Amino acid sequence: MLTRRDFLAASTIAGAAAAAGLTRVAFGQQANNAPILLVLSLRGGMDGLHFVAPVNDTNYIAQRPTTLRVADSGATAGWSVASQSGLDFRAHAATVALRELYQSRSLAFVHATGLMNPSRSHFDAMDMMERGVTDRAAPLRTGWLTRYLSGLGGADDGFKSAAIGSGLPALFLGAEQTPSVSNPNDFRLWVDDYLRPYQMKILNGSFAGADPVSTAMRRMLNTADVFEQKIPRAANGARVPYQPRAGVSYPADWPAGELSGALQAVAQLAKLDVGLQLATVDFGDWDHHDGQEWRFRSRVAALSTALAAFWSDMQDFQSRLVIVTVSEFGRRLKSNNSGGTDHGHGNVMMLLGGPVQGGKLYGQWPGLAPDQLDEGDLAVTTDYRAVVAEIMTRLHPGSDAATLFPGFAAASPALGLIA
Template identity: 40%
Template sequence: MRRRTFLSTALASLATSRISSLTYAADAAQSRDHLLVVLFLRGGCDGLNLLGPANDKDYIAARPEWLRVTDAGKFEGLSLKNGYNGIDMRLHKEAAPLKELYDSGHLAMIHACGLQNGSRSHFEAQDMMERGVADQKDIGVASGWLTRTIEALSPRGLLPAVAVGGELPDSLLHSKVAVSMTEARDFNYGHERQVALLKRLYEGRESIHRTGKLTLDTITALQTKLPRDGDGNVQDYTPEKGVSYNDIGGLGDSLRSLAQIAKMDAGLRVATVDYDGWDTHESQEYRFNEQVSELSRALHAFYNDMSRFHSKMTIVVHTEFGRRLKSNQSEGTDHGYGGVHMVLGQGINGGRLHGEWRGLANEHLDEGADLAIATDYRTILSEVLTKRVGLDDVKSIFPGFAMPKALGIV
């Protein structure tokens, strides 16, 4: 997004906001500073190829070797401790960095998770998940679940919510404080003379004038936090020692940008990142290998880069649905149902698989074809919001959702 286009969008979205939504000094009474990062794997990640029961006869019968994890050979998966009883659950061979996080006790994984009464349409499933609902009849909810989370937290930092990318996702729909940016250095609008001219245009006392000036002041304040050389040029971001995002790919670039933004001490509470390309109807083996490798390396680099924030950061990774148990005729998999979700952070009950695994026998499948949902995705989010982020309850976040017994992730 071009800078001028961004500013116009920012001014329009903030025009109806309360001016108190953005302030420079944190409220002394606001002690909750936990950062929630939501990484959405768009396209429907094949959870059974990412994390599969290597010794399950129904799994073996349904897929060729190149679309599952095996217990030996070319597609041998990475064995995990603390799995489901009697099941040899293994990670994809390209997920070694994820296994390292898992073995360290910082990563928890939940299989057979997703939208109950959901859809196998990308658009509908993503829309429901980002609005925090689980049924088409509730799709009229006006805002995103992260928008309602921010409102419940009432943060008073400079930059409470950021979507890394060109636009806000629907999880931040109608947010009055969220902004989108690709890089912190590009969150700008021309030279100082142009900004000064715009500030003069917003010298009135109407709400839109105050909002416009506040937006420009916010941009200016963030720009002053960027490291510069002796000539005033913005310097490239330097990760923590031993961390490199080089040659990872687009997700690595996005998470590197997020790390820089999070370290700017601007009151960031919620951040979203998208990683698409998981719609593997054809030639899944090569595409999926690349996707898993990039996801694993990027998350590993970001988590290590954010080492100083581990005690006050939680990362949730989810996808709109999984893929069908049986492979198709194009060496891929079609839209399914249950998938794999992840929670990453210091102090969680990591290093284990959570939720219920009912198996892949036909009587346990949804409509005899897909991995059935055993865990509603909102169960995971509710536990994170109440036990990590600082909310008292989630009634306003997930309307109509009756919280079942907690999974014990936290």
């Protein structure tokens, strides 16, 4: 419905830009079969030693109660991941939804990964990790996904990238056009459909200059306009809510519902064929200083079931989809006195995708003996940048590790994560 306020607002702007034309950007065809990279941030410092661990390691057993370890037997026994040097690595029982993906070689783990900086500060570690530096004082003022995005080339499509949520993570620091989207069905710039062409005409005219701000605004407006034409509608013109692939049911209970909604937003953007190649999703609350037994179990079950549903929902895109998890640091080997764990260092990363060489546990295991730890924590033997650089350079051969992460030398030989 056109209100008096809407009319006056439109009329006022129209007086200044009535002659402006409407331009549109058509999404490039090359994006239709382009790889899609989803970075899933597990903020808070996820406990990799409670996710995938050597259950028969005597140091592991000695430093944690059974409630904070991956079980090796009984009803809550973890499922087998790998056997290395006599160590029995298993995944937490609550990740059972991922077992089939691991056994079908779509899922892989990389252990003892992390930031090559000893910081145990959430803010500092995440800042360095998302900018791709090892020193907070480093002058690099862009995120590594921004640098990856700038090298993708092709048409300057508005939905080539998207941050799912209410804001942009530092991974996209410096990105000029990446939108933040909570629900694609709510992505709009106008009050109602009747006003849309008039508002587009007015706004394009208001930003007709060649300066960077005007250019970015026109791109954003064109993105919104093309997206508006892609979104499915009912007979009455109302936007149709997203429907997953037949037979797929995302978990809706807490806390899985939060992640399910974000992953469905990614799936919807991919299926709308708007050129999506890069997305981020946050799933935090992993800072378990107390009550970790039930908090971790609930969180990891939510992560696993939502990811499994998303993987099934994205069946038509699996061959070109890669999901990678990152977390600012792991947790200490020794539990605290509050039924939790404190900030640590080394952690585990998870990769899921069609190009992933799954069914394997990658990385060099440093051991958990006192002289093998880093100030009491799992040591980092694989720079997380080696993992994400290998993913990005394999998905997009035009990418270069030295450009993505200035000053970083890519692992040689490569880990072999991506086919």
